[in-house]
Amino acid sequence: MSWRTVRVSLPGKDRSYPVRIGAGTLDAAGEAIAEATKATRAVVVSVPPVARRYAPRLERSLRAAGLRTHRIVVPDGDATKSLRQLQKLYDAMLEIGADRSTVVVALGGGVVGDLAGFLAASYLRGLPFVQVPTTVLAMVDSSVGGKTGVNVAQGKNLVGAFHQPSLVWADVEVLATLPARQRANGMVEAIKHGAILERRLFERFERDLERALALDPEALVPLLTRSVAIKADVVRRDEREKGVRTLLNFGHTLAHAVEKLSGYRGILHGEAVGMGMVFAARRSEALGVAPPGTAERIEAIVARLGMETELPGFPRRAYLSAIRVDKKRTEAHIRFVVLRRIGAADTVPLTPSEVYPPRPGPSRRRARRGQRK
Ligand SMILES: NC(=O)c1ccc[n+]([C@@H]2O[C@H](COP(=O)([O-])OP(=O)(O)OC[C@H]3O[C@@H](n4cnc5c(N)ncnc54)[C@H](O)[C@@H]3O)[C@@H](O)[C@H]2O)c1
Numbered sequence: 049m050s051w052r053t054v055r056v057s058l059p060g061k062d063r064s065y066p067v068r069i070g071a072g073t074l075d076a077a078g079e080a081i082a083e084a085t086k087a088t089r090a091v092v093v094s095v096p097p098v099a100r101r102y103a104p105r106l107e108r109s110l111r112a113a114g115l116r117t118h119r120i121v122v123p124d125g126d127a128t129k130s131l132r133q134l135q136k137l138y139d140a141m142l143e144i145g146a147d148r149s150t151v152v153v154a155l156g157g158g159v160v161g162d163l164a165g166f167l168a169a170s171y172l173r174g175l176p177f178v179q180v181p182t183t184v185l186a187m188v189d190s191s192v193g194g195k196t197g198v199n200v201a202q203g204k205n206l207v208g209a210f211h212q213p214s215l216v217w218a219d220v221e222v223l224a225t226l227p228a229r230q231r232a233n234g235m236v237e238a239i240k241h242g243a244i245l246e247r248r249l250f251e252r253f254e255r256d257l258e259r260a261l262a263l264d265p266e267a268l269v270p271l272l273t274r275s276v277a278i279k280a281d282v283v284r285r286d287e288r289e290k291g292v293r294t295l296l297n298f299g300h301t302l303a304h305a306v307e308k309l310s311g312y313r314g315i316l317h318g319e320a321v322g323m324g325m326v327f328a329a330r331r332s333e334a335l336g337v338a339p340p341g342t343a344e345r346i347e348a349i350v351a352r353l354g355m356e357t358e359l360p361g362f363p364r365r366a367y368l369s370a371i372r373v374d375k376k377r378t379e380a381h382i383r384f385v386v387l388r389r390i391g392a393a394d395t396v397p398l399t400p401s402e403v404y405p406p407r408p409g410p411s412r413r414r415a416r417r418g419q420r421k
């Protein structure tokens with residue numbers, strides 16, 4: 049059993065924490081959680097497909113480390129990230145008698161992490177929190193950065209809090225039961241980190257993608273670790289999303305539009321991001337900010353994930369209105385994330401109509417304006 053560690057350091061006292069990624073490490077989680085939190089009790093929050101397979105082992109290791117354990121299982125699916133579900137969790141916590149010596153442990157994907165994280169952030173104004181991510185997406189993306197929250201009728205992730213975990217404990221062996229489509233889904237965000245900030249990581253994905261998808265730990269653990277390190281570094285430099293963190297939105301302007309126009313059905317987030325990255329890379333070339341051939345590499349790797357690379361054929365006006373209501377917009381302009389090359393991203397201020405022009409084709413004037421910004 050071995051693992052690699054990425055330290056997420058944030059300004060302020062006691063705000064730094066380790067992300068540990070390894071293979072076959074689940075049974076050692078309890079000891080690490082006990083040490084990281086000094087808690088005497090643990091509430092494990094999970095969903096049925098994950099709880100059934102992994103909660104008993106996690107709880108056994110927590111008890112072996114001297115913690116009392118409780119389990120709360122919530123329904124599977126994004127709809128579980130709701131205020132209604134949160135209320136039920138508060139009730140359960142009160143019934144258990146959870147107090148500040150209780151750690152909330154999220155065992156699952158991003159849904160569980162976001163919901164349990166917000167529970168930990170808000171219950172008694174904040175309990176210690178640990179993430180045990182069980183999806184690729186949660187390992188490389190949602191468990192790092194401290195964003196927690198729920199959806200409301202008006203939109204996704206509109207209510208929440210920043211609450212950093214004390215520890216993230218990821219065992220890639222649990223990914224063996226994750227459906228292949230979900231594995232590929234999470235891999236997109238990991239590849240994205242290479243595309244926007246580290247050419248070497250992107251090239252390692254180009255070399256090792258199939259081995260990583262097949263969960264060969266020798267390929268997968270270093271890729272995930274490096275990807276987390278990049279996100280951790282971005283979060284450290286920009287915890288509240290004022291600057292460099294915007295680059296993480298690469299591919300997301302169109303991804304959010306596609307998700308919205310599809311009614312969040314039939315398409316996974318990473319699949320939408322894959323299309324959005326291909327689109328953004330092509331726009332980068334058309335705007336004259338990325339060298340020719342950049343988009344082709346993005347497209348090739350998205351295709352190797354078994355994903356669609358072209359946007360669904362919604363009318364242009366539908367895309368425009370979806371882009372306009374994206375919450376990340378500022379005024380009339382969007383800080384659209386472009387690639388300067390593989391491994392280097394930047395933002396250019398574009399109107400929705402410039403993001404999605406009437407007919408594809410180069411617009412060099414616009415690109416120069418973007419560069420001056
Ligand atoms: N907080 C953040 O910064 C952040 C970032 C990105 C995404 N998110 C959120 O993350 C959520 C998506 O996360 P996700 O993609 O992990 O989805 P998810 O949590 O719904 O998990 C996907 C599916 O896989 C199943 N599953 C999980 N682990 C498994 C395993 N090891 N074996 C078998 N099945 C398993 C789950 O039960 C679920 O059906 C969204 O709600 C999104 O808003 C948050």
Ligand SMILES: [Zn+2]
Nearest residue numbers: 237300317321
């Ligand atoms: Zn994303």
